[in-house]
Amino acid sequence: MAKMYLNRAIAAAVAEEMARDERVFLLGEDIINCGGGLSTYLGVPEKFPDRCLDMPIAEAGYTYFGVGAAVAGLRPIVDLMFSDFATICSDAISNGSAKVAFSTQGKCGCPIVFVMANGGRGTYGNFGSGCHHSQCVESWFQNVPGLKVVAPYYPADVKGLLKASIRDDDPVIFLFHEGSTGVSGIVPDEEYVIPLTNAANILQEGDDITIVAIQSMVPIAVKAVETLKKSGINAELIDPRVLIPLDEKKIIDSVRKTGKLVVVQEAPRRGSFGGEIVSTVVEKLNGQNISVKRLGSLNAPIGNGMVEYFLVPKEEDIVNAVKELCQK
Amino acid sequence: MEYSKQDLLDMYYHLVNGRIFTGKMSQAVNDGHIRISYHSAYGEEATSIAVVSALRKTDWIVQSHRVQPASIMRLDPYKFICELFGKRDGQHFGTGYDFHLSDMAGDGRLGVPMATLGSVVPMYVGFAWALKQQKKDEIAVVFQGDGALSEGVCYEAFNIGSLYKVPMILVINNNNWAMTTPLNRQCVNPDISDRAKPFNIPTQIVDGSDLLALRQAMDKAVVLARNNEMNVVEVKNLRWDAHYVRQNSSYRDDMDEIRDAMVNKDCVKIYENYLLKKNLIDQEYIDKLKKDCAAHIDELIQRAAACEYPRFEDVYRKECIYTMPETGGDL
Numbered sequence: 001m002a003k004m005y006l007n008r009a010i011a012a013a014v015a016e017e018m019a020r021d022e023r024v025f026l027l028g029e030d031i032i033n034c035g036g037g038l039s040t041y042l043g044v045p046e047k048f049p050d051r052c053l054d055m056p057i058a059e060a061g062y063t064y065f066g067v068g069a070a071v072a073g074l075r076p077i078v079d080l081m082f083s084d085f086a087t088i089c090s091d092a093i094s095n096g097s098a099k100v101a102f103s104t105q106g107k108c109g110c111p112i113v114f115v116m117a118n119g120g121r122g123t124y125g126n127f128g129s130g131c132h133h134s135q136c137v138e139s140w141f142q143n144v145p146g147l148k149v150v151a152p153y154y155p156a157d158v159k160g161l162l163k164a165s166i167r168d169d170d171p172v173i174f175l176f177h178e179g180s181t182g183v184s185g186i187v188p189d190e191e192y193v194i195p196l197t198n199a200a201n202i203l204q205e206g207d208d209i210t211i212v213a214i215q216s217m218v219p220i221a222v223k224a225v226e227t228l229k230k231s232g233i234n235a236e237l238i239d240p241r242v243l244i245p246l247d248e249k250k251i252i253d254s255v256r257k258t259g260k261l262v263v264v265q266e267a268p269r270r271g272s273f274g275g276e277i278v279s280t281v282v283e284k285l286n287g288q289n290i291s292v293k294r295l296g297s298l299n300a301p302i303g304n305g306m307v308e309y310f311l312v313p314k315e316e317d318i319v320n321a322v323k324e325l326c327q328k
Numbered sequence: 329m330e331y332s333k334q335d336l337l338d339m340y341y342h343l344v345n346g347r348i349f350t351g352k353m354s355q356a357v358n359d360g361h362i363r364i365s366y367h368s369a370y371g372e373e374a375t376s377i378a379v380v381s382a383l384r385k386t387d388w389i390v391q392s393h394r395v396q397p398a399s400i401m402r403l404d405p406y407k408f409i410c411e412l413f414g415k416r417d418g419q420h421f422g423t424g425y426d427f428h429l430s431d432m433a434g435d436g437r438l439g440v441p442m443a444t445l446g447s448v449v450p451m452y453v454g455f456a457w458a459l460k461q462q463k464k465d466e467i468a469v470v471f472q473g474d475g476a477l478s479e480g481v482c483y484e485a486f487n488i489g490s491l492y493k494v495p496m497i498l499v500i501n502n503n504n505w506a507m508t509t510p511l512n513r514q515c516v517n518p519d520i521s522d523r524a525k526p527f528n529i530p531t532q533i534v535d536g537s538d539l540l541a542l543r544q545a546m547d548k549a550v551v552l553a554r555n556n557e558m559n560v561v562e563v564k565n566l567r568w569d570a571h572y573v574r575q576n577s578s579y580r581d582d583m584d585e586i587r588d589a590m591v592n593k594d595c596v597k598i599y600e601n602y603l604l605k606k607n608l609i610d611q612e613y614i615d616k617l618k619k620d621c622a623a624h625i626d627e628l629i630q631r632a633a634a635c636e637y638p639r640f641e642d643v644y645r646k647e648c649i650y651t652m653p654e655t656g657g658d659l
Binding site: 064065069100105108246 | 420492649654
């Protein structure tokens with residue numbers, strides 16, 4: 001077991017999969033000279049020079065390039081640097097890759113992974129990069145059937161799930177958190193893959209309330225759970241890790257037990273994935289007495305610098321939400 | 329370049345069949361069999377025929393507006409008509425129409441198209457690069473219209489395609505109209521292929537009414553593409569029909585030009601006269617061929633009209649939404 005920074009975990013996953021399958025290739029901006037805009041592929045271009053493509057600053061064009069290559073039988077990893085740039089290539093992702101299986105009636109798939117840094121550095125109180133480099137975009141893709149959305153936090157999860165995403169025959173939006181590229185964690189030495197199905201991880205068991213924390217909110221929720229213990233509240237903490245397909249069963253089973261659910265995410269509250277999780281749970285547990293609460297960023301664009309921190313949910317927000325529900 | 333008698337007659341067959349098919353589909357709109365916009369290839373059929381004739385069966389074409397005559401050279405025309413009619417015997421159970429029609433697994437080699445305009449240009453730059461990367465001796469030909477070439481991604485594609493040297497041809501069907509907007513209200517320079525030149529992409533401009541000239545241009549383009557040189561062939565056509573069949577075309581201010589083109593610039597008549605002059609065909613041959621093609625297409629239309637519409641379970645199978653249905657969650 002080695003301690004590994006998140007960017008190294010991504011590079012290791014990509015290198016292992018490129019060694020395993022020669023159809024896998026990597027394309028994006030600044031791949032060759034700095035291992036991608038966020039240095040997530042260090043060492044990969046040296047190992048696989050024929051399968052690492054530097055692209056001009058043309059996200060729409062090269063994302064379509066990837067979709068075409070996937071249709072032709074290769075398995076591209078398209079690096080988009082920041083997830084905010086996904087809008088530039090949303091036609092290639094949402095109208096292109098997501099529709100291939102259906103429009104060929106299952107005769108052709110689109111095995112492609114779109115890798116992007118999600119969220120902002122301001123989430124953890126650092127100087128943030130503003131409204132075009134800090135957004136959490138997982139909710140933008142939830143309404144496009146055909147896409148899968150993976151949003152892990154810890155390096156070990158990132159590595160295992162990225163390997164599964166590359167092996168997956170469908171288009172996958174793979175989001176790692178921008179604020180966590182400098183986060184290190186224990187990553188197993190041996191080869192492992194974390195399947196995209198049933199991927200939710202119960203980080204803490206508890207009977208009083210269920211907390212579902214998405215990506216950047218996981219470490220904050222971990223702290224909140226510890227704080228709540230001191231007040232005698234035993235919260236069950238779930239990290240879904242994969243949003244599509246969502247591991248509904250673990251979440252629903254937990255809420256059936258606790259009767260209370262707090263969902264916390266960095267994305268703006270309105271129209272968010274957290275709302276989808278709440279809806280799913282409420283619908284499945286109709287007739288039972290359940291209280292729910294959604295926590296998310298304010299419905300506002302993100303400013304540069306320290307103001308980013310104003311918008312995002314914090315530990316005390318989770319603690320207060322839990323206490324509010326537990327008092328009822 | 330000299331073409332064999334068989335080659336010349338094959339092209340004539342496809343041209344006549346394409347023209348008759350085009351007319352019959354317009355009629356099918358009037359008869360209520362086709363119930364969404366049909367973008368007729370009327371007057372532009374030679375473009376389709378020249379492209380497909382110049383290719384090997386292993387090369388790829390990507391469907392767009394007004395290239396149905398190309399599609400029926402590659403695909404069972406019954407399956408294609410069923411797609412247009414939305415019937416379950418279609419290539420994709422009638423869900424594809426022509427915009428979403430592909431044959432990735434069969435012999436047709438129709439690439440997956442996109443109905444958002446311009447997007448297939450970068451997509452098939454990537455596709456063609458993947459063909460090269462896999463050492464397949466195949467090329468891809470993408471059709472797009474003059475209107476689609478206003479999409480910005482086309483120019484990202486020119487840049488990436490020339491940088492990565494891909495075996496691809498872009499055929500621009502410049503028919504002077506983008507829906508209801510004439511070319512002179514879309515851009516200043518009517519030669520759209522000029523826009524590829526700054527990317528060091530070779531370009532040709534050809535008259536769409538001259539099948540042989542088109543074929544020669546395509547032959548040159550194919551040689552370039554097989555050498556991994558992405559290139560552009562711009563075909564100057566005139567759209568004889570409205571944007572879609574039965575569209576009110578009162579916006580057209582070029583009716584005299586169309587009437588003149590129908591007499592003097594008809595690709596079928598021009599090619600027919602060429603073959604007559606070379607004594608490769610005679611009037612009897614022409615009449616018989618036209619009669620046979622019409623009878624065959626009529627029969628297919630009748631069969632397609634009698635076919636059922638798709639059922640829910642034909643189409644919305646989990647493996648059609650996600651290739652790995654077990655990972656796709658609930659429908």
